[in-house]
Amino acid sequence: MPKPPSRTAVVRTALRDLRVQLALLNHQVGSQLSLKDAELDCLDVLARDGALTPSALARRAGIHPATMTGILDRLERGGWVVRDRDQTDRRRVTVRVVKERTAAVYQAYRGMNGAIDKICAGYSEDELDLIAGFLNRCAEAGHTSTEKLAAN
Known part of the structure; x- marks a missing residue:
């Protein structure tokens, strides 16, 4: 009888499945809004982090x-x-999202956000804290791994 996969292997597989599904969702959202994946990523970074210089946006995305x-x-x-020029140094530019346009992005993700809300309703606050901590640590591990690969 084959040995069942470890719990860690099950988690890795679930994360891979989630990555694929989120990529497919993002591709569909981008298609509906006539945005390429990288453009959608940039809008997400700007919506979360606020106005950034183009070089800072490039790094974060x-x-x-x-x-x-x-x-x-x-x-x-x-x-x-919109690209805003600094009034004291016209060479300095920051990029910000047009808030009125971001409503279309939120609308496209409404189904997924609603599904996540329903899923989260089945967990206690402590369990949600644990899940959020796990996901944040996984995101940080991904960031670190990406930096290491980019450095090679």
Whole structure:
């Protein structure tokens, strides 16, 4: 009789499945909104972190700075972001989302957000704290692994 997979292996498999499903969801949302995956990622970073310089946005979204110019050009043409120039140093630019446009993104994710709310309702506050801590630690491990791979 084969040995059942370890609990850690089961968790890894579940995370891989989740990654695939979220990628598929993001692709569908992007298709509905005529946004490429990288553009959707940039909008997410800006919505969470607020206005950023293009280079800071590139770092946080994991996009090469030279590629960022084209992404920002498309997002700006689509009315998704605005580039603001610093009044004292006109070379300094920050990028911010157009809040009125982000409602379309939230609308596209409404089904998934509602499903997550229902799932979370079945857990206690302590269990949700544990789950959130686990997911945050996994995200940090992913960040660290990405940095190590990029350094090679």
